[in-house]
Amino acid sequence: MTERLASDPRIDGVDEIYAEIIDAHRGLDTEGSLRFNARLILLLINQIGDEATVREAIRAAREAETAG
Amino acid sequence: MASYDYPRYEYRPTPDASAASPVAHETVVVGAGPVGLAFALDMAQRGRRVLILDEDDTVSIGSRAICWSKRTLEIMDRLGLGDRLLGKGVLWNTGRVFFRDREIYDFDLLPETGHRMPAFINLQQYYFEEFAIDAVLAHPSIELRFKSRVTAIEPAADGVLVTVESPQGPYRIHAAWLIACDGARSGIRRQMGLEFRGKVFEDRFLITDVRMQADFPAERRFWFEPPFHNGQSALLHKQADDVWRIDLQLGWEADPEEERRPERVIPRLRAMLGENRPFEIEWISVYTFQCRRLERFRHGRVIFAGDAAHQVSPFGARGGNGGIQDTDNLAWKLALVQEGLAPESLLDSYDHERGPATDENILNSTRSTDFITPKGEASRAFRDAVLQLSERFPFARRFVNSGRLSVPAVYDGSPLNGPDRGGFPAAMRPGSPCADSPIRSGATEGWLLHHLGREFTLLLCPPEGVEPRVAAAEAAAAFAGSVPGVAVKTIGADTACDLIDHRGIATARYALAPGTAYLIRPDQHVAARWRRFDPEEARDALAKAIGRRAPREV
Numbered sequence: 001m002t003e004r005l006a007s008d009p010r011i012d013g014v015d016e017i018y019a020e021i022i023d024a025h026r027g028l029d030t031e032g033s034l035r036f037n038a039r040l041i042l043l044l045i046n047q048i049g050d051e052a053t054v055r056e057a058i059r060a061a062r063e064a065e066t067a068g
Numbered sequence: 069m070a071s072y073d074y075p076r077y078e079y080r081p082t083p084d085a086s087a088a089s090p091v092a093h094e095t096v097v098v099g100a101g102p103v104g105l106a107f108a109l110d111m112a113q114r115g116r117r118v119l120i121l122d123e124d125d126t127v128s129i130g131s132r133a134i135c136w137s138k139r140t141l142e143i144m145d146r147l148g149l150g151d152r153l154l155g156k157g158v159l160w161n162t163g164r165v166f167f168r169d170r171e172i173y174d175f176d177l178l179p180e181t182g183h184r185m186p187a188f189i190n191l192q193q194y195y196f197e198e199f200a201i202d203a204v205l206a207h208p209s210i211e212l213r214f215k216s217r218v219t220a221i222e223p224a225a226d227g228v229l230v231t232v233e234s235p236q237g238p239y240r241i242h243a244a245w246l247i248a249c250d251g252a253r254s255g256i257r258r259q260m261g262l263e264f265r266g267k268v269f270e271d272r273f274l275i276t277d278v279r280m281q282a283d284f285p286a287e288r289r290f291w292f293e294p295p296f297h298n299g300q301s302a303l304l305h306k307q308a309d310d311v312w313r314i315d316l317q318l319g320w321e322a323d324p325e326e327e328r329r330p331e332r333v334i335p336r337l338r339a340m341l342g343e344n345r346p347f348e349i350e351w352i353s354v355y356t357f358q359c360r361r362l363e364r365f366r367h368g369r370v371i372f373a374g375d376a377a378h379q380v381s382p383f384g385a386r387g388g389n390g391g392i393q394d395t396d397n398l399a400w401k402l403a404l405v406q407e408g409l410a411p412e413s414l415l416d417s418y419d420h421e422r423g424p425a426t427d428e429n430i431l432n433s434t435r436s437t438d439f440i441t442p443k444g445e446a447s448r449a450f451r452d453a454v455l456q457l458s459e460r461f462p463f464a465r466r467f468v469n470s471g472r473l474s475v476p477a478v479y480d481g482s483p484l485n486g487p488d489r490g491g492f493p494a495a496m497r498p499g500s501p502c503a504d505s506p507i508r509s510g511a512t513e514g515w516l517l518h519h520l521g522r523e524f525t526l527l528l529c530p531p532e533g534v535e536p537r538v539a540a541a542e543a544a545a546a547f548a549g550s551v552p553g554v555a556v557k558t559i560g561a562d563t564a565c566d567l568i569d570h571r572g573i574a575t576a577r578y579a580l581a582p583g584t585a586y587l588i589r590p591d592q593h594v595a596a597r598w599r600r601f602d603p604e605e606a607r608d609a610l611a612k613a614i615g616r617r618a619p620r621e622v
Contacts (some may be wrong), residue, residue, distance in 0.1 A: 034445060038453030046463045 005056040071309040074126045079215045085236035093119045096243035103374030103391035104249030105200035109147040110399035112209040123217035127197040130351040131277040133388035139476040140392045141185040152199045157189030162287040167455040173465040182573045183504045184515040246370045254376035266360030270320040271441040280347035290470040296339040324354040357381035359430045378426045383436035383471035386429040400590035409552045414615030425477030432472040439469035476501045486596025486609030502592045505574035521592045524554045531583040536564045546603030
């Protein structure tokens with residue numbers, strides 16, 4: 001169970017945002033994509049501005065890798 | 069011409085070498101580096117006799133510790149070397165970080181005024197040692213034997229037997245207490261078979277000292293991937309005598325023998341310093357960095373301090389400064405135990421306090437090294453992402469880690485800490501090193517830290533309507549006959565106080581209000597604090613601070 005992390009939908013234009021992220025990776029090699037993702041994560045972490053939420057997100061993202 | 073002439077110290081024959089049986093010494097320090105010397109001076113200032121054994125006959129060779137932190141300077145000031153270090157050292161408060169060809173941010177280490185000591189000075193380790201050796205040789209209670217190498221130690225009744233190899237041949241002495249300050253490759257540690265656990269970072273750094281005339285300001289400059297040193301990082305520090313210290317990252321694949329050759333080093337330095345700037349190389353070495361520690365620093369009558377006890381990577385200047393803080397923590401405790409004024413178990417608190425402090429230093433230095441030398445693609449990507457964002461987005465600059473510079477540990481959770489009663493802010497809580505402040509004593513302008521640290525001190529803000537003299541007498545009566553003694557000093561804006569806080573800085577830093585009392589240890593760390601002085605609680609706090617259990621807790 002999460003305490004702070006939203007699991008219900010919070011934005012409507014999900015297909016557009018998804019497409020924009022994929023687009024933003026276009027032309028980047030693997031290293032460039034890794035850096036892009038890292039920059040995006042850092043900007044979003046700061047935007048969230050709450051360490052506990054960020055920690056929950058890190059845990060949730062990690063757990064999803066093995067959740068199948 | 070080299071900028072520094074290494075002194076040669078004379079070996080003076082000792083009658084110990086021809087004694088029929090091992091001569092007894094109370095405290096034997098092994099290693100006359102900054103840590104061993106500071107420890108000996110501290111013990112001597114507390115009235116104890118010390119013998120220092122050093123295998124060499126000169127000071128530290130080459131470029132080693134360079135950045136001495138505010139807390140180290142405060143400790144050395146207490147030991148009488150503050151002015152000499154300040155006079156020779158290069159003062160700096162600013163750090164600047166560059167990424168590729170641009171500066172991404174700068175930082176001010178000590179934005180606050182009202183401290184006697186700056187955030188840092190840079191000074192070659194050999195000067196630090198030379199000044200400390202001068203003080204040691206001038207002190208009647210300290211004997212320093214050069215060219216005296218400890219080759220064996222063995223347990224003995226009430227201490228250890230120490231075999232010393234000297235120009236007079238081998239001889240043995242008995243040490244009631246042996247303090248191992250013999251550095252990262254500690255022979256004492258090896259002889260005792262103690263494990264030195266931790267990790268080595270898979271990277272190599274070229275360390276050079278160059279002498280040159282340069283108009284760069286005295287500040288710490290760190291470059292990530294500068295144009296002059298492709299893909300790697302670089303660090304520049306100004307030291308005394310126009311000597312500059314340069315650290316260049318080489319990577320794990322670099323061949324240390326090859327990289328040490330001047331033909332390899334000179335083009336690297338030219339690229340960094342400019343083709344037309346003349347310089348002389350004073351020192352070249354290639355290092356790998358490690359973070360390791362002993363599990364315990366005290367092993368009965370043998371106690372480890374400084375690099376012999378723990379080793380960190382240099383980013384953050386936590387090696388030498390951490391070692392000096394070890395001695396600050398240990399000396400008053402050992403002196404009290406030797407005088408019979410505290411139980412021997414007080415020395416276990418050296419581990420309880422310096423153990424977590426060491427972990428904090430290792431954690432910070434490991435994180436810096438991981439940022440500078442990222443392991444794996446993901447950590448490299450995050451490192452680069454932080455640097456790419458940091459010019460435009462100030463928030464990202466805080467993620468940049470080119471070294472989290474040494475700050476003294478707060479001994480939170482120490483068994484010596486007493487009560488923290490009365491809704492104080494977290495700053496200056498029990499376990500904290502005392503903050504400095506300008507203070508007047510009579511008509512003399514001075515510094516608060518000069519009035520703390522010889523013994524236990526009760527800083528007392530007189531309660532409303534009570535004469536400072538009367539408040540002091542009441543508090544002193546509470547400690548009458550207590551062992552060890554406590555010096556009571558009243559503090560406040562009232563000119564009748566022992567310590568006149570004429571600028572209100574101490575009042576702000578310590579959140580002083582009428583009635584506030586701080587019990588302060590001989591190492592200038594806070595033991596306990598109250599909003600109202602309570603004689604019984606204060607006596608209990610003193611007992612606790614010297615490792616005796618308070619009677620009411622029994």
